[in-house]
Amino acid sequence: MNRVLFNAQDFVTSDRVRLCDYRADHIRRILRAAPGDCLKVGLINDRCGSGEVLEINQSSVTLRVTLDQAPPPKxxxxxxxxxxxxxxxxxxxxxxxxxxxxxxxxxxxxxxxxxxxxxxxxxxxxxxxxxxxxxxxxxxxxxxxxxxxxxxxxxxxxxxxxxxxxxxxxxxxxxxxxxxxxxxxxxxxxxxxxxxxxxxxxxxxxxxxxxxxxxxxxxxxxxxxxxxxxxxxx
Known part of the structure; x- marks a missing residue:
């Protein structure tokens, strides 16, 4: 997973995403991210950007996301x-x-x-x-x-x-x-x-x-x- 993807239902505020499934597990175990780390993220069928890890625990990961990049061309x-x-x-x-x-x-x-x-x-x-x-x-x-x-x-x-x-x-x-x-x-x-x-x-x-x-x-x-x-x- 080289970009963490999410959809509109994952937003908890206008710029915050909370993940509670295999994506959170990947961030914890594979990426070994910590609060303050910045990850590559993207909104499915929309733009790419970055996500700052705000909170990470055994049940979820919360990111503050900025979607300011176009996806690669098809x-x-x-x-x-x-x-x-x-x-x-x-x-x-x-x-x-x-x-x-x-x-x-x-x-x-x-x-x-x-x-x-x-x-x-x-x-x-x-x-x-x-x-x-x-x-x-x-x-x-x-x-x-x-x-x-x-x-x-x-x-x-x-x-x-x-x-x-x-x-x-x-x-x-x-x-x-x-x-x-x-x-x-x-x-x-x-x-x-x-x-x-x-x-x-x-x-x-x-x-x-x-x-x-x-x-x-x-x-x-x-x-x-x-x-x-x-x-x-x-």
């Missing part, structure tokens, strides 16, 4: 991700948040098992927690937008062309003929499930206006491919 990427296995989904959403993705769209695909969508590990609560952890790690405060597209064909035919109207669309595919080239502007990056998008899905994505690319002859797991590709947008 990367110009919308991640269109075929829903991974639930345990992996949390890790990937966490990593994508750390890497500054603006929006994450979880997409259905032929190789996505129906049971994945019913798992509590991919519900709003769990994925929100993963995104907040990602923000705290990278020092950001702005959550990526999260969307679910449970029907592949309607999304690709009806929504994706509009999404691509002002963006470059790229779909990762190990058998594409073109190597990855970093686009100059806003990008929609599509990454398939384990085993990849089936040929029909690749065809529909290309028809919608996306371009295929490959990272080379090595076949990567989704959890490896996502940070490997997003790292190219530095």
């Amino acid at each position: 990367r110009p990427v919308t991640l269109l991700l075929a829903l991974p296995r639930p345990k992996m989904a949390r890790r990937i959403v966490h990593a994508a948040t750390e890497l500054g993705v603006k929006k994450i769209i979880l997409l259905n695909s032929y190789r996505v098992e129906k049971s994945f969508w019913q798992s509590p590990l991919v519900d709003d609560t769990h994925l929100f927690s993963a995104m907040v952890e990602g923000l705290a790690q990278c020092g950001d405060t702005i959550l990526p937008t999260l969307q679910r597209a449970r029907l592949f064909k309607p999304f690709v035919e009806d929504e994706l062309p509009t999404l691509l109207s002002q963006r470059t669309g790229l779909v990762a595919h190990p058998y594409a003929s073109s190597a990855f080239t970093k686009p100059s502007g806003e990008t929609v990056l599509a990454i398939g499930p384990e085993g990849g998008f089936i040929p029909y899905e690749v065809e529909k994505l290309l028809e919608a206006g996306m371009q295929g690319f490959t990272l080379g002859p090595r076949i990567l797991k989704v959890e490896t491919a996502v940070p490997a590709i997003l790292g190219q947008f530095c």
Whole structure:
């Protein structure tokens, strides 16, 4: 946790925040903060700043906060991700948040098992927690937008062309003929499930206006491919 994050409900006065959960424990045990110490803080979906430790005890930590800094800029990427296995989904959403993705769209695909969508590990609560952890790690405060597209064909035919109207669309595919080239502007990056998008899905994505690319002859797991590709947008 490189920035202590809080929300509006944590304020006890206009400039004081009281934390009573895992964040207070982190400040006590990991940061070993004492009254008078200054910590990096941020208000979720708002500004960053500093927090002076006013009081610290076994049940809570009270900070006087000053929010006078803009959060770091996002990367110009919308991640269109075929829903991974639930345990992996949390890790990937966490990593994508750390890497500054603006929006994450979880997409259905032929190789996505129906049971994945019913798992509590991919519900709003769990994925929100993963995104907040990602923000705290990278020092950001702005959550990526999260969307679910449970029907592949309607999304690709009806929504994706509009999404691509002002963006470059790229779909990762190990058998594409073109190597990855970093686009100059806003990008929609599509990454398939384990085993990849089936040929029909690749065809529909290309028809919608996306371009295929490959990272080379090595076949990567989704959890490896996502940070490997997003790292190219530095």
